[in-house]
Amino acid sequence: MAYSVLVAEDEPNIVLSLQFIMKKAGLNVRVAENGAQAVREIEIEKPDVVLLDIMLPKQDGFSVCETIKSNAEWADIKVIMLTAKSRDEDRQRAMDLGADDYITKPFSTRELVDRVLELVNEDRIADA
């Protein structure tokens, strides 16, 4: 069964590129254009990984991350912050909120895919 990725991103071109990359890596991709929508998408169906932008309309990435990680049922969802915010304090804040990784834009597509796969496989090894 393919892993599912939720892309929470408001930049259309970045969404397009991420969709393409994730599909190519064999993952199911869903997209949310804002934070609130991202939470709704998770409620509908729990993804394995969330690629989460911080500068999102309606509910920012930090808040979404907190919502996920503070929910016992969702806590196992891997959250990768994917953001143009490169300041250390932003990275620290995200990690404090329980984010599993923090990748700054522009990112290497290969690295991103590797990281996503790494995280889901970790999960699988742990499950096994």
Next chain:
Amino acid sequence: MQGGLVVGVSFAYLGLLFAIAYYGERRAAQGRSLVNNPYIYTLSIAVYCTSWTFYGSVGRAAKTGLDFLPIYLGPTLVFVVWSFVLAKIIRICKIHRITSIADFISTRYGKNFALGSLVTIIAVIGTTPYISLQLKSIATSFNLIVGFKNTDFPTYGNPFGIDTTLVVAIALALFAILFGTRHIESSEHHEGLVAAIAFESLIKLFAFLAVGFFVTFSVFDGFGDLFYQAMAHGLTHLFVVNHDQGYGQWVTMTILSMAAILFLPRQFYITAVENRDEIQLRTAAWLFPLYLLVINIFVLPIAIGGKISFAGLASDADMFVLTVPLHFDQTQLALFAFIGGLSAATSMVIVASIALSTMVCNNLVMPLLLRWEWVNLTERGDLSALLLNIRRASILIILLLGYGYFRIASESYSLVTIGLVSFSAAAQFAPAIIGGIFWKGGSSRGALTGLSLGFLVWLYTLLLPSFAQSGWLPINFISDGLFGIYSLKPYALFGLEGFDSLSHSLFWSMLANIGGYVVVSLWGDLSPIDRIQGSLFVDVSEENLGQKDSQYWQGTATIGSMQELVGRFVGTERAEKGFQAFASDQNIVMNENDIADSKMLAHAESVLSGAIGSATARVIIGSMIKGENVSFNEVFQILDETTQVIEYSRMLEVKSTELEETSLKLQRANKRLKEFDSLKDDFLSTISHELRTPLTSIRAFSEILFDADGTTHEERQHFLGIITKESERLTRLIDQILDLAKMEAGRMNWTMSNVDPASTIKEALATMDGLIKERKIQLIVDLSDTIPEIRADRDQLAQVVINVVSNAIKFCKHPGGIIRVSARSHLNGLLVSISDNGSGVLPEHRDFIFEKFHQSRQGSNEMPVGTGLGLAICRQIITFFGGDIWADNGKEGGARITFNIPFSSA
């Protein structure tokens, strides 16, 4: 002559004096003053001429000729040349209700008790020889006129077998007590006394002139004969100045007599304290020297008459005034001369003893009684009787002291020499008084030091030797000095020889006195009270006469208790009268239970000062009200200091406020800097974010295209298109960031010119024509034809239009977008508004949208995303053109951006 007759006439004379005094006082009580005229005043000053003048001048003239004259030259100089000094002293006495010379000095130097006491002691000791001199003259003249036998002259013994001098002393004491101590307030003028003294001056003048006339025109045949006879008897040396002692002694005697007329306690009392009106001094200035001249005219004739009459006989030249008439059997004239001498002596003794007793009481005894708490003085009832008794006792003691000195020393001295010892003592007051009224820097410690030193030197160089010469001290004290130390010889101190004893004493005592006074005064700070009294005395002027005292009391004593207090010293009736008079003067209604105000307290103090002296009055009032006592000047000084402190603290406050403000400003600046820093941080962070976003797409699609496997041709085309657009976006962003940075920093290169707005707008719209058509947007342009030119940068104005229209394209309805552009004149300027039919701007965002990087997320996803700088740049440009830009919602509900720019002609 019959002793009984002489005694009878003497007492009849004294009785007459008393009657005159009584009459004078009655007249004063009736308000018709007998003595308030310059002639009586001048005659009273002639108390200067004592038995020393009456008898002694002749004696001296008989020995040394004109040497007696300096004694009268000094006073003449003072009255003619120095009357301004006298005037100043008189004025000060009136203002401060001075009762004596001790009071004067003590008041000048901060109402200092020690100083007042010292002056009193010096005055008493210094005056004692002088009084003894009067006693001696009265006793001698009495014994002479009673016991005179022409045959066996000059033996005169003791006709009654008792000590005549003692009897005279006691009689005079009683007389002085009767005269001077009937009332307590010594500052109140003793009109009766003055009247009697003035009368005595007339008597002694007439008596002396009578003898003079007798000698000149009866014994001799006028002045011509007199001089001829003198030459015949080899007495011409009497007509010229004695050169034996050089002129030094003349100078010394002149100085001493100048000091004496000013500072002998009795002269000070009569001239200054008893003065009615300063103006009377003008008459005295010529009349008193004239009196001195007249009384001295016959000195030489009588001396020569005596010399010739008693040629070859051992005779007492001091008594020529009496013995010459007796010699020629002129008993009535002799009796008149005796009365004249008596009048000269009694006037001095009475005035001196009264003045001294006042000083002893006010400046010595009362302060001590007040200090001795066991006496409980202020608690006692009526004190006026006590005060009077102190004075009466003082008079008696002073006269007995005079008698004592007579017994000890005066037998061996001539009248003149005794008098000069007293003069030298009086001279000790000169530095403290002259300095005190002309030099503000004189301090109480300086005065105390100077007076003490001068007095000690006087004691050592004049008074003690006089005892030694009388055998009461070993005579080698004079010849060998104290303990045989040569340099301590009293007449040749520190080896200073060649001077007569008077000049010698005057030199050393004045050196010590003035030196001590000046050095100690200069050394150390003046106490405030010294400074205040100093300026009050030095700066005294006629205007000050109205103001009685500078004292400013504050306290909580009632008027009733003050009146009672004053009453205890001056008598209840007098106190009541005084307070009533004060109340009616001040136009106030007195209530006993009212708190006495400062004026009332000052009045009480001044009444008390009159009775017991200023220093004591100050202590008593101070102890009564137990409040703070401060004079106006002290208040001013305190105020002054307080003002300075306030000013200083105000300055400090200002400084601290300034400091606080500065620190607040610094804080604010720091906060702003931090804000700026944070803004800069935010700005950089935002720029970084905005730059990373297109870069992300570019990189992602580049990598996708690099691993081209699995992509369709269409996809590749699409992805390449995205890369291109995102690159353009990146370029635009960088351009706009640079523009904005330049504009904000004021480094933008503007090409300003007169611009036609309509054509510029049309051209700007033309550049976007393609996009608008592509998106099927309806563009409605409404440009007025007659818009005047504006002052602007044409390209930047076009940029504003492009930016705003770009936003409109982004946010208008899709499909069916409508964009309206209108431009017209409005209030001296261009008004442009661009609206769309999108969802509009939320009111809370209307200012916000002009901020950097404010991006609405409501735009269409299919549109190239804005940089978030467009409107910020628009605002910079419009503001530079002197206009304004704002946002609201148009009629169709969409966003409307409006800006205005003033016309170039406006």
